[in-house]
Amino acid sequence: MRTQTDIPPAETGGARRSWLREHSELGVSVLLLALGVLVLTDALTMDVDIAQRGPVGPKTVPVVVGAGLLVIAALLALDVLRGGRGQAEGGEDVDLSEPADWRTVLLLAGVFLGAAVLIEPLGFPVAGALLFWGAAFALGSRRIDRDPLIAAGLSLVTYTVFNNLLGVPLPGGPLMGVL
Structure with a gap:
């Protein structure tokens, strides 16, 4: 049996890389941990008006979400270190040997x-x-008779719901004076 001092440095580096490759899901845990710390730090340093009405204030939801992220990060790390592995994606119809469709990605980025x-x-x-019409076009829809009407309707419904019902002000533009 070889001891740690008998193993050449090249083998220990390979073993470390192999261990990291087998436990790569720890990266997700680290990401969730960082996100949880960020959310909690932001929530706890939030400047809030002292005259709060009711038991639930503006800090409650961010603190709960941040704490939840920390708990999930810890549970995922524990599961991975105990040998748990994520299931391979089986439901997607994606051929990973095909190159990425950069035309579609660039069209969507340009539309956005x-x-x-x-x-x-x-x-x-x-x-x-x-945006809606351009995204439909970039993703392959070529129904010029139907797509602009659906996009306009979807955009007006979204504007109405956010602006009028939810109270989230969106810029109306010059057409809102006409309508």
Whole structure:
């Protein structure tokens, strides 16, 4: 039997890489831990008006979410260290040997950036309709007779729900004065 001093340095580095590869899901635990610490730090340093009504204040949900992230990170790390492994994705119809479809990715990124630039001058209803229509086009829909109407309807419904029902102000743009 060889001791640690008998093993050449090249073998210990390979063993370390092998251990990290077998326990790669610990990276998700570290990410969840960092996110939990960030959320908790932000929630606990939040400047809140002292005149709070009721037992639940604005810090409650972020503290619960941050604590939940820490608990999940710890449980996942414990499971991985005990030998647990995630199940391989079986339900997706993805051929991993095929290259990425960069055309679609770039089209979606361009549509998203275009909507972000146009939301202030044109308003959410127009920019949202262009976003929804552009995303449908980038993902393969070529129904020019139907897609713009669905995109406009979806954008107007989204605008109405957020702006009027939920009280989240969205820029209306020049068309909101007409409608």
